[in-house]
Amino acid sequence: MIVIIIYNTATGNTRQIAKKMREILENHNHKCDLYRDKEIKDKVKVDPQYFDLYDLICLGSCTHGNRPAKSFNKFMSTIENYDLAGKSLVCFSSSLGPEGWKETCKEIREKFPDMNHIGNFGCVSKNYDSTIRNFEELVKKLN
Numbered sequence: 001m002i003v004i005i006i007y008n009t010a011t012g013n014t015r016q017i018a019k020k021m022r023e024i025l026e027n028h029n030h031k032c033d034l035y036r037d038k039e040i041k042d043k044v045k046v047d048p049q050y051f052d053l054y055d056l057i058c059l060g061s062c063t064h065g066n067r068p069a070k071s072f073n074k075f076m077s078t079i080e081n082y083d084l085a086g087k088s089l090v091c092f093s094s095s096l097g098p099e100g101w102k103e104t105c106k107e108i109r110e111k112f113p114d115m116n117h118i119g120n121f122g123c124v125s126k127n128y129d130s131t132i133r134n135f136e137e138l139v140k141k142l143n
């Protein structure tokens with residue numbers, strides 16, 4: 001599969017998850033691009049076809065106020081009307097409380113109802129070991 005991971009972070013925890021996800025995808029022979037949202041937002045904004053080549057899109061943000069960070073919500077609003085129907089979606093997040101990342105993933109997922117949502121992955125602060133193990137279980141099932 002060809003995969004893109006896009007994340008937002010304030011203190012680096014969500015970036016750690018994103019990097020581990022890329023490592024796992026590459027270990028399983030998937031091609032994976034990884035960007036912080038602000039690195040690619042200008043390119044994405046002017047190119048509705050930007051995601052055409054990707055089979056799986058992984059979107060992740062730190063949790064601020066039990067939802068994605070404001071700048072990530074802005075990034076998502078740029079792409080929420082792009083034709084992403086049928087592409088697979090993974091949501092991921094990091095939070096301080098045990099429920100925060102789930103709320104963030106839920107909000108990301110709800111922005112893309114036409115996508116094929118295949119999983120939410122999150123953790124409290126830097127405790128991502130089991131999150132990454134769960135992600136690897138999913139990746140093993142991908143073609």
Ligand SMILES: Cc1cc2nc3c(=O)[nH]c(=O)nc-3n(C[C@H](O)[C@H](O)[C@H](O)COP(=O)(O)O)c2cc1C
Pocket residue numbers: 008009010011012013014015061062063064065066067094095096097098099100101124125126
């Ligand atoms: C402004 C702000 C708001 C936050 N709001 C929440 C929250 O509502 N719920 C929660 O569980 N954690 C909250 N946190 C904690 C972060 O989500 C948590 O530290 C996370 O691991 C940070 O990820 P990052 O290192 O990728 O920025 C907040 C942190 C900040 C700075």
